[in-house]
Every structure is written in C-alpha cells, then in structure tokens.
Amino acid sequence: MKTCLVVDDSRVIRKVARRILEDLSFAVDEAEDGAQALAQCRTTMPDAILLDWNMPVMNGIDFLRALRADPGGQKPVVVFCTTENDITSIAEAIQSGANEYIMKPFDSEIVQSKFAEVGLC
C-alpha cells in the first residue's frame, strides 16, 4: 500500500483529503503544518505528500525546500493543494520541487487526475 502524508492546517480539509486518498488505496497520515510534516518525513518518508501552502509555524513552500534538501527527500511525489492560484505561485512551487499542483476547491476527480498525472494511481 502506498502512503500519503496530508499536510494542511484545516482539520476539515485533512478529513476530506483523507477520504479521497483512502478511496484511491493510500494509507494516509496527517500533519498540521510544515514543521510537523518535516519531522514525520524524517522518521518515515511517505510515497506522496498532499501539501497546503499557507500554514502557521512553517508554510508549504518552506517545508518543500527543506524536504528536497534532506537525504531521501527527493523521493516523495509532492502535490500542492492550495487556494494560491496565480501563475507566479504555481511556477514557484514547481521550481521548488513540487510535482503537481491542485488549486482549491478540489474534488476527488481532480485529486485522482493529478495523482494519475504523476504516476501515483
């Protein structure tokens, strides 16, 4: 079973994402911000990360840069999932090492389509 870490400060979003990802046969873990996520990745690297941008403590883009600099941090497929929907943000995310990008609001079809795009399902 593939693992996916859902990183979002909203409990509601984490719950919705968890349900969609479990339907896609992922084992799901959750983190509330970038710092928590980084700590979890340093224990066990997930196969995929669904990543919000704006979060307290450490935001998504800082988390991503730190992750990609870590040993083994190249491995997870990172899909941003955020309300940031301007071209500059999307380009910045991709340059910082994101594999795909979801603009909120999202539904299961978009998640599935984006995960398929990066070879996750």
Next chain:
Amino acid sequence: MKPGDFEFVSQLVRERAGIVLSADKAYLVESRLAPIARKEGMASIDDVVAAIRLRRDSRMIETVVDAMTTNETFFFRDKTPFEILETNVLPELVARKRGGTLRIWCAAASTGQEPYSIAMVADAMGPRLAGTKIEILATDLSERCLEKAKAGTYTQFEVQRGLPVQMLLKHFTKAGDSWNISPTLKGQVRYRAMNLLDDFRALGRFDAIFCRNVLIYFDLPTKKRILDRMAMQVEDPGFLFLGAAETVLGVTDAFKPVSGFRGLYARDTARIGARFAA
C-alpha cells in the same frame, strides 16, 4: 412531459444528429429542455416542444438538438492516445511527409480540449517535426460548444482535469477566475460547424482523424456510414483514433485496429511502418 413529446424529441434528435435516446432517457430530455424554456421565457418544456411540433421553428430545432448533445470532455482524455500520437503517429507521418503540412481532423471537438491537447502534443514535438507544419481542423455539431472552443477560455476546474501543470504554465494565462489558452495554440486550430451525418468531403483530406466518444451515441448503421466515409478522407495509411469505449470491430472493415496500440486504427494496417511493430 406530455405523452408523445418524448418520442417526438427523440425522433428529431435521431434524425438531425444520429443520437439515439433510449426510452429511459425521458429525464434527460426534461433536464436539458427546462433551461431552454426558462431562457425563452416559456412556461414549460411543453411550449418548447410545441414550438417545434406546430411551427417547425428552425432556430428552436437547432437549440434543442444542440442541448441534447453530451459534451463531456477534458484535456488529454485517456492519455494513451496522445502518447501514441507523439511517439508513433506523428513521427511516422513526419517521415512520410518530409516537410509540408500535416492535417489532423478532430471530428467531435466539443469545447476544444481535444484539439488543443493535439496542438500541445505538436508543440512538445518541437524539432522532431522537422519543419512539418501541423494544421488542426476541429468540428462539432454544437455551435454552443464551438463558441467556447474558439474563445479558448476555461474554468479552474476544467484546467485541472487531465492537464499537467507544466502544460498549464506553458500554454495558459490567467484572467480573473478564467484561464485562456495561448494565441499560438489557438492559431493552430481552425473551427467549423459540421454534422457527421452530412457530407464532409468538402473538408478535404487528412493525415489522421480523431473521432472520439461520439460514435457511442449512434446506432450501428450510422456508425458504419460515418467510418466508411472517413476512410475515404484519410491519407495513407489512414490513421484514426476512437474513444476508449469504441471500436471498429463488428462495425466496418474500412479501418482495422493497430495491434498493441489501444484506441488507434488504420485503414491499411499492412502499411503503417516499423514504428508500429507490436
């Protein structure tokens, strides 16, 4: 709906568009005609049907037929056909043409996602096209869809279905809540209204035809007639792409499946070249 009205509408839609509405589709007719009634300021869909039955209102006929088409589509639908286009079909056609212009016909283009996906593939080929120009003709019965396709403006939801983010960054700009396809891609696609039941010889000849997810709505003789006529419009070896739920098997011998390449058919499978050795 009044008794007889469903039969009348389904007969009309079959005659005009080839689309078969089985008896269990009354709900579909109701849900598609209700917005028309509202827009026309009519009390109910009975008035919409009456306008056609009693007055043969030709604008209303067009509106109703258009409304009964299913226009579901998305970028790079099913993915594989576009990979086959890039790795096999276009290289084969480019080698055959050596310069000049390749013509691709997208025969049920809906709101444009399919022809623009083809244009994005052509763009990604870059120097592999060896200077060959690609001309895409996109046709559909629905004027409503063609308007949207021509505008090349999509919602945030639409640009997230099937479209890789790199393609979004490369080929779209954002305007308010919408995403506009680049003028370069738009310039590669020509749009034209065309009913597949009609004589389409005037469109000229093509090097490949995309006819995806439209034949499923037609009965067997209609499918056959369309495919047989398409076989006359396509240059050697006669490439044709169908939708994932469609096939030529049991319909016509004019095209044959290219084995090992899902969704791809050719008129002359003996002459498709080494790129297709299964």
